[in-house]
Amino acid sequence: MPASEAFRAALNYLPRVALAHLPTPVEPLPNLTKAIGGPALYIKRDDLTGLATGGNKTRKLEYLMAQALNEGADTVLTAGSTQSNHARQTAAAAARCGLACHLVLYAPGGVAPAVFNGNLLLDHLLGATIHWTEERAPYAAGLARVEAEVRAAGGVPYTVPYGGSNAYGVVAYAAAFLELAEQMAAEPPFDAVVFATSSGATQAGLALGAQLAGLERTTAIYGISVDQPRDVLAPRISALMRDGAALVSLDALDLPPVLVDDRYRGGGYGVLGEPEREAIRLLARHEGILVDPVYTGRALAGLIDRIRRGEFGRDQRVLFWHTGGAAALFAYADGLV
Ligand SMILES: Cc1ncc(COP(=O)(O)O)c(C=O)c1O
Known part of the structure; x- marks a missing residue:
């Protein structure tokens, strides 16, 4: 049985309370793509999952x-x-x-x-x-x-x-990656998926999901660390991936390396800086979508910087996975006006 089918079968046995509005939409970001000169940017709207303003x-x-x-x-x-x-x-x-x-x-x-x-x-x-x-x-x-x-x-x-962030959080995000793969089955796969990473289960799950979908060599799963250095966070995410795989009896799976980018931690956790301010404004003014100062604004700032440095080609397709957090914007009003 292919690993993705074994995963789905095992997942069906895990108790689950229906809380999320799923599948969350995948939308193109044509105006932001144009404003920063490509690659083709898309967004996965996990800010719309529900539970009092949503999020991962x-x-x-x-x-x-x-x-x-x-x-x-x-x-x-x-x-x-x-x-x-x-x-x-x-x-x-x-x-x-x-x-x-x-x-x-x-x-x-x-x-x-x-x-x-x-x-x-x-x-x-x-x-x-x-x-x-x-x-x-x-x-x-x-x-x-x-x-x-x-x-x-x-x-x-x-x-x-x-x-x-434990094995349950990991399998939830492995399932989320399979949801994405299903939504985009008729289109070429993304070259990269970029998002905010912190306690680690979102990244562990997405990387596990990419492996299950057979896309681990095609779609790079890049976590932008909002607080921890790479050498602390990457081993933690690898361990979470193993725990998640074990929970669904896929212990034998050959797990992919973890890609954590820790260059965008700025002034530390929760410290709003110019890169986050610019990313928040760019997405709001070009696409009418809100990101937050602590997680998604920082991750988007990292993605924009990587694009400006030429780390993604104009012909590539990159998905920004929006993990929520906009409720925090109001607590940062003084730094954003
Ligand atoms: C908005 C938002 N994005 C991303 C993350 C990071 O996700 P994880 O803790 O699974 O790494 C968090 C975690 O608190 C979050 O609140």
């Missing part, structure tokens, strides 16, 4: 929330930064599934910000209980503390890993 975590949460429900949880926990898209999507998924949600969020000094804005405002509206911390990713101590508190109060907690 919705696909992962379909499998993760199913695990929570199967384990009899009444509460889900996760963690992230103040403007975490993952936290907001987890809060929305919990509301949809009738579960309580606790979020461990980083803020300077571990103190709640004076203004609740962007994703944080949405966390509040979605009914999440927020615990502030000074701890940084992956927030193990904060999550363990809140998990113990939920148990002590008689609750049954399920902890969604940081970024939704």
Whole structure:
């Protein structure tokens, strides 16, 4: 049986809660392509997956929330930064599934910000209980503390890993790549797929999916790191890919190398710079589509720079995989006007 069929068969056995609007559209970006002089650019709209403004975590949460429900949880926990898209999507998924949600969020000094804005405002509206911390990713101590508190109060907690990045998150994005391959079956395959990478399961899944589709030598899967250096992130993504393949009993699969580009980390995680500002404006003004300052604006800035450096030819076809995050724009208003 071809690996993609074995994958689909195994996937059918994994519990899943339908949360995402799928398939997400693939659209050409003719105006941006013209403005920057090619290659032919396309966009995969995972900013339209749903869950209180969408994003890449919705696909992962379909499998993760199913695990929570199967384990009899009444509460889900996760963690992230103040403007975490993952936290907001987890809060929305919990509301949809009738579960309580606790979020461990980083803020300077571990103190709640004076203004609740962007994703944080949405966390509040979605009914999440927020615990502030000074701890940084992956927030193990904060999550363990809140998990113990939920148990002590008689609750049954399920902890969604940081970024939704475990084997379930990986298979969700392997399936997403197969969705893309099916949508584009009548057209030449893309030369590259470019996107923001951070906790790693999106990239691990897309690379696994390209392998399953037999496109691993045709379509380069380029993650633009928003925070971690390549030598830290690439081995983590390789390990996630192995975990994902094992979950669907494809342990023997010959897995592809991981392509992480860490040249665009600018001033560090969440620091808005001129490249992100330009990318946000270019996509908004030429195509009417919003990217965010932290992830997708940074990844798009990286893609634009690579094009300007001549790393892609005019005759090539490149897909920007939009992973969401525009809710954070409002929290960066001062730096964007
Ligand atoms: C908008 C957005 N894009 C990309 C990513 C990175 O995805 P991953 O954590 O799977 O690497 C995130 C993660 O938080 C995100 O919120």
